Amino acid sequence: MTTLITAIRSGGQTGVDRGALDAARAAGVPIEGWCPAEGWAEDRPEAPGLLADYPELRETPSPEPAQRTEWNVRDSDVTLIISPDTEPGSSTGSPGTALTKDLASSLSRPVRTVGKGDIEDIVEWLRNQGTELTVNIAGPRESEWPGAYEASYRIVSGLLRLSAGDQPSTPA
Numbered sequence: 001m002t003t004l005i006t007a008i009r010s011g012g013q014t015g016v017d018r019g020a021l022d023a024a025r026a027a028g029v030p031i032e033g034w035c036p037a038e039g040w041a042e043d044r045p046e047a048p049g050l051l052a053d054y055p056e057l058r059e060t061p062s063p064e065p066a067q068r069t070e071w072n073v074r075d076s077d078v079t080l081i082i083s084p085d086t087e088p089g090s091s092t093g094s095p096g097t098a099l100t101k102d103l104a105s106s107l108s109r110p111v112r113t114v115g116k117g118d119i120e121d122i123v124e125w126l127r128n129q130g131t132e133l134t135v136n137i138a139g140p141r142e143s144e145w146p147g148a149y150e151a152s153y154r155i156v157s158g159l160l161r162l163s164a165g166d167q168p169s170t171p172a
Contacts, residue, residue: 002131002132003131003132004123004126004127004131004132004133004163005029005126005133005135005159005160005163006029006030006132006133006134007024007029007030007031007032007134007135008020008021008023008024008029008030008031008032008134008135008137008156008160009031009032009033009072009075009076009134009135009136009137010031010033010072010136010137010138011033011034011035011036011057011065011068011069011072011138012033012035012039012041012050012054012057013041013042013050013065013096013141014041014042014043014141014142014143014148014149015139015140015141015142015143015144015145015148015149015152016082016083016137016138016139016140016141016145016148016149016151016152017033017137017138017139017152018050018149018152019082019148019149019150019151019152019153019154019156020082020137020152020153020156021033021054022149022153023152023153023154023156023157023160024156024160026157027157027160027161027164029160030056031054031056031057032056032057032058032134033056033057033058033068033072033136034057034058034059034060034067034068034071034072034075035049035050035051035054035057035058035059035060035068036049036059036060036062036063036064036065036067036068037059037060037061037062037063038051038059038063039051039052039054039057039059040063040065042141042142042143065096066099069096069099069100069103069138070103070107072136072138073100073103073104073107073109073111073136073138074103074107074109075134075136076109076134076135076136077109077110077129077130077133077134077135078109078110078111078112078126078129078133078135078136079100079104079109079110079111079112079135079136079137079138080111080112080114080122080126080135080136080137080138081097081100081101081111081112081113081114081138081139082113082114082115082117082137082138082139082148082151082152082155082156083097083113083114083115083139083140083145084115084140084145084151085097085113085115092140092144092145093144094139094140094141094144094145096138096140096141097138097139097140100138101113110129112125114155116151116155117155119155119158119159119162120162122155122159123159123162123163126159126163135159137152137156139152
């Protein structure tokens with residue numbers, strides 16, 4: 001049997017990005033991604049920034065988060081956006097999340113936005129995209145959506161648990 005998710009990619013910003021990276025680490029799934037030059041993040045503005053905790057990430061030449069966002073979408077098979085914006089009356093107003101959606105469309109990359117979402121439906125969507133996927137996880141910063149880290153960690157952990165059924169079994 002083939003592997004559904006081979007890596008989780010994210011830019012390491014507070015909130016959704018870090019929740020996804022930490023969930024993948026806890027599950028033993030490789031993490032990767034692009035981050036702004038010098039590892040900039042809203043809570044880690046000075047070098048080495050978030051790279052001190054996530055050395056698997058690589059720096060873009062630009063300190064601007066937009067380049068990181070574009071390269072993470074470009075270098076992934078699919079993008080999953082975790083955001084409360086899917087729920088009626090809820091909006092983070094996250095410019096980075098809006099940019100991610102636009103870039104996925106312009107780069108012709110599959111993208112899906114989920115809120116609390118049914119994990120089984122998300123796994124089914126991923127299965128329809130192929131196997132051995134590098135999944136870019138994106139969404140609002142913690143300052144834009146308090147609780148983003150916890151929501152992302154829960155959703156990505158669930159995805160990785162459910163998709164583990166697609167992993168090859170070891171012979172007895």
